[in-house]
Amino acid sequence: MRHLWSFLAGLVVAPITWMLVTLGQDGSGRTVNRWVEIGTYSTPNLIEPAVYLGVAGILLGLLGTLRVSPFGPLVAGLLLIIPYVGMFIAPFTVLDRIPEGWKVLGDPLPLRQPVQNGTLFLIGLLLLMAVFSTQRWRGRPEPTTGAELTPAENPFTLSDWPASTGRTEQDTTPSSLGYPENTTEPLPRRSGTESPWSAPPRHGAQSDSTTGTTDNR
Structure with missing residues (x-):
């Protein structure tokens, strides 16, 4: 379908x-x-x-540079x-077939002028050179995602990264934000009769729960 639209555009x-x-010319x-005649x-x-010349240049640029x-x-x-090219074979026949005396918005339109001075031949060659671009024949490339890449195209995969850098899986484990790991055992829970403000008994001292006195030995 793109060939048909490009053909019609040409x-x-x-x-x-x-x-x-x-x-423009x-x-x-x-x-x-x-x-030059009036000196100003x-x-x-x-x-x-x-x-006129600018619009012509834009049209030619779009037709010759876009990847269509x-x-x-x-x-x-x-x-x-x-x-x-017809001027090399039958110049008078070619000139007779080109219409003359046309006007556009009151301005004369001498269509023979760009043929006689070779402007059309130059523009035509520029457009023909755009045909030799290989990218125009291939069309627009399909977008690819990272999941579609083969290992040869994407050698730096996540699974091969530790091996290629000499690091192990343990080295790649995320750290705990600098806090040390809790390796100590939890303290024993106090009984219901023990006061939170009571100090632990000293070494060698025996506490009597019935009398509330301490026997120092």
Whole structure:
């Protein structure tokens, strides 16, 4: 489907580019010649022809650089080259077949001018060179994810990382934020009759639970 759309785009861009280049070249040439005749200039007079040439350049750039089917640049390039190539075979026949006397928005449209000065031949060759790009024939690459990569494409896998760096699984275990591990046994729980404020008996002293007295031996 992309080949069909690119083919149609080439058929449309070629004549539009021919017209825009003609308007830009003729407008720029007449403006500069007028400046030379009167000995002064006014740069806003070049805005209109510059817009024509700029739009033509954008269309040619999109057709020649985007990664679409190469049929578009191929068709447009051939259509722009054929008139100039025909000048080598039958120049008067070619010139007679090119319409003359057209106008666009009141401006004259001399379509023979870009053929005679070779501009169409130059643009056509540039478009044909874009056809030789191998990436245009392959189309857009499919997006790949990390899970689809083979070991050869992704050698640094998680399972091979400790072995490749000389570290063991124990070394890769996350630390406990710097706190030491609790290896001591819990203290014995106090009985219900024992006061929390009573001090433990000294060594050699025996406590009598009935009398509350301490026998020091």
